[in-house]
Amino acid sequence: MIIGIDLGTTNSLASAWLHGKPTLIPNALGEYLTPSCVSIDEDGQVLVGRAARDRLQTHPARSASVFKRYMGSGRALDLAGKGYHPEELSALVLRSLKADAEAMLGHEITEAIITVPAYFSDAQRKATRTAGQLAGLKVDRLLNEPTAAALAYGLHEAAPESQFLVFDLGGGTFDVSVLQMFEGVMEVRASAGDNMLGGEDFTQLLVHGYFAHSGVPETALDDASFRQRLIARADIAKRELAGNAPVTIALHWRDEEYSWTTDATQFARSAEALLARLWRPVEGALRDARIPASELNNVVLAGGATRMPLVRQQATRMFGRFPESTLDPDHVVALGAAVQAGLRMKDAALDDIVMTDVCPYSMGVEVAQHLPDGSRVSGFYSVVIERNTVVPTSRVGRYHPTAANQTAIDLQIYQGESRLVRDNIKLGSIEVPITRRNGQGGEVDVRFTYDANGLLEVEVVEIATSARHQLLITSSGHELSQAEIAERLKILSALKIHPRDTLANRSLLAEAERVFQLLLGANRDRFGQWVGLFEQALASQDERLITDRAAQLRRVIAQIEANGFLELEPV
Ligand code: ADP
Ligand code: MG
Numbered sequence: 001m002i003i004g005i006d007l008g009t010t011n012s013l014a015s016a017w018l019h020g021k022p023t024l025i026p027n028a029l030g031e032y033l034t035p036s037c038v039s040i041d042e043d044g045q046v047l048v049g050r051a052a053r054d055r056l057q058t059h060p061a062r063s064a065s066v067f068k069r070y071m072g073s074g075r076a077l078d079l080a081g082k083g084y085h086p087e088e089l090s091a092l093v094l095r096s097l098k099a100d101a102e103a104m105l106g107h108e109i110t111e112a113i114i115t116v117p118a119y120f121s122d123a124q125r126k127a128t129r130t131a132g133q134l135a136g137l138k139v140d141r142l143l144n145e146p147t148a149a150a151l152a153y154g155l156h157e158a159a160p161e162s163q164f165l166v167f168d169l170g171g172g173t174f175d176v177s178v179l180q181m182f183e184g185v186m187e188v189r190a191s192a193g194d195n196m197l198g199g200e201d202f203t204q205l206l207v208h209g210y211f212a213h214s215g216v217p218e219t220a221l222d223d224a225s226f227r228q229r230l231i232a233r234a235d236i237a238k239r240e241l242a243g244n245a246p247v248t249i250a251l252h253w254r255d256e257e258y259s260w261t262t263d264a265t266q267f268a269r270s271a272e273a274l275l276a277r278l279w280r281p282v283e284g285a286l287r288d289a290r291i292p293a294s295e296l297n298n299v300v301l302a303g304g305a306t307r308m309p310l311v312r313q314q315a316t317r318m319f320g321r322f323p324e325s326t327l328d329p330d331h332v333v334a335l336g337a338a339v340q341a342g343l344r345m346k347d348a349a350l351d352d353i354v355m356t357d358v359c360p361y362s363m364g365v366e367v368a369q370h371l372p373d374g375s376r377v378s379g380f381y382s383v384v385i386e387r388n389t390v391v392p393t394s395r396v397g398r399y400h401p402t403a404a405n406q407t408a409i410d411l412q413i414y415q416g417e418s419r420l421v422r423d424n425i426k427l428g429s430i431e432v433p434i435t436r437r438n439g440q441g442g443e444v445d446v447r448f449t450y451d452a453n454g455l456l457e458v459e460v461v462e463i464a465t466s467a468r469h470q471l472l473i474t475s476s477g478h479e480l481s482q483a484e485i486a487e488r489l490k491i492l493s494a495l496k497i498h499p500r501d502t503l504a505n506r507s508l509l510a511e512a513e514r515v516f517q518l519l520l521g522a523n524r525d526r527f528g529q530w531v532g533l534f535e536q537a538l539a540s541q542d543e544r545l546i547t548d549r550a551a552q553l554r555r556v557i558a559q560i561e562a563n564g565f566l567e568l569e570p571v
Contacts, residue, residue, distance in 0.1 A: 011035055013331065028500040039056070175192075192285040363450070
């Protein structure tokens with residue numbers, strides 16, 4: 001049996017084709033969404049999902065998240081003193097989903113269809129396959145996320161020739177893809193996006209609103225634990241604002257309550273700038289695909305953040321129609337992967353063509369910027385080739401040295417869409433000598449040539465002397481070799497994933513630890529006692545006692561999350 005997996009930046013899900021329909025697979029906590037977070041416990045056991053997300057705050061050095069951003073980059077993340085590639089961290093998430101599937105289906109699972117963003121480069125796709133391999137899963141195929149969303153809606157059974165747009169707003173990224181169905185083949189015609197725009201930005205609006213209007217003293221801004229509680233509350237408020245009733249965020253800081261009430265209208269006003277940013281990628285993708293909005297047969301919503309009525313209204317306005325949204329948007333990609341698995345098992349594979357005729361990323365160099373106060377700051381990204389440019393392509397940018405008597409320019413080359421180079425992926429560097437005296441001369445033209453095979457050539461020419469320097473970047477990423485994979489496999493198999501049957505209790509403890517760190521003084525002591533009672537129950541192995549104390553502890557935590565302190569009597 002082949003399972004489907006949506007390996008997301010924020011959340012991941014597993015699915016299967018069962019009894020003639022796509023079905024989601026719950027994790028050990030009974031939830032479909034497993035946060036894409038990994039943490040290594042003090043005893044070397046791996047925690048994946050909700051517990052790991054809580055431990056990001058209590059044990060940051062032992063926990064990792066958002067590693068999907070770095071797939072195929074060769075960058076290693078430090079976790080409990082050891083370096084792990086994003087492939088390996090993804091493999092741990094996959095292993096946990098595989099175990100969930102095996103628990104539900106009752107047999108071993110060795111094959112999966114994994115979804116990837118349409119814009120993923122060859123290196124990122126290879127890295128995703130490697131992650132599967134490291135998790136003991138043969139990756140039957142990689143499926144583009146927008147194609148999966150279309151499959152979930154059965155669009156492959158629609159008119160033989162149709163075109164649609166998938167509008168996917170996740171936790172931190174916005175992806176727009178225009179797909180075309182032609183002679184039984186579904187093809188991504190163009191993709192565009194903003195990888196600095198997602199549901200979390202809407203949460204931040206409420207965080208800022210609270211600071212501006214609740215009257216909380218400015219010093220609370222520096223209190224990390226207060227901010228953390230506020231973000232958690234703001235995320236809930238964001239969901240509550242789907243209704244018409246006003247929503248109040250009331251939090252305690254240093255024994256004083258500060259509250260702010262907002263409503264959907266006010267939220268809509270503050271979100272205008274974010275909502276406006278949804279336009280550009282949509283227009284870009286339609287322009288690149290050369291399809292006017294009026295000729296789209298369908299618009300499909302995906303990603304948890306499209307549950308916000310505000311986002312839906314904006315999408316309706318953009319396309320002059322109601323988008324498809326009968327399925328839960330944060331399930332559609334996983335459901336579509338299950339449909340593809342079903343088709344594969346019936347041998348009726350739907351060929352999913354990956355666009356290869358556009359360069360999936362922007363590419364550019366690091367530059368310094370002069371700020372209005374006269375200072376100079378480096379680390380900024382200047383794009384030479386824009387994402388989605390048809391390949392082959394060649395573009396040039398002119399750059400000036402920054403220091404008065406500089407003798408060389410050290411060009412750092414990156415791919416990505418972020419404003420700061422540290423958030424992009426480094427491809428290479430080239431140092432060229434220049435002639436510059438007393439702040440004069442030394443300008444260079446930097447030409448990027450990108451061919452259809454994904455080879456990037458960087459040519460630097462000093463204007464004054466016509467001196468030429470070249471650098472060829474062969475792969476847009478770093479692949480693990482077979483030998484490295486074998487070696488990493490050994491290391492990974494030594495890591496034990498926390499057993500599913502006790503994961504719910506372990507997750508509750510991780511959450512309690514996070515909450516404990518939010519508290520101070522007497523509240524902390526009192527809460528520590530509640531946690532102690534739960535631990536005592538765990539040690540007794542008395543199932544009933546464990547269930548009772550777990551419920552008790554959950555109630556206490558809920559109260560703290562709402563108020564910041566305990567009103568309950570001490571234990
Ligand atoms: P990704 O594809 O990045 O893994 P998801 O599709 O799971 O992400 O989307 C996660 C985002 O969706 C988060 O920012 C979360 O706050 C947001 N979200 C989920 N449910 C809702 C809801 N009911 N209302 C508003 N936002 C939501
Ligand atoms: Mg997603």
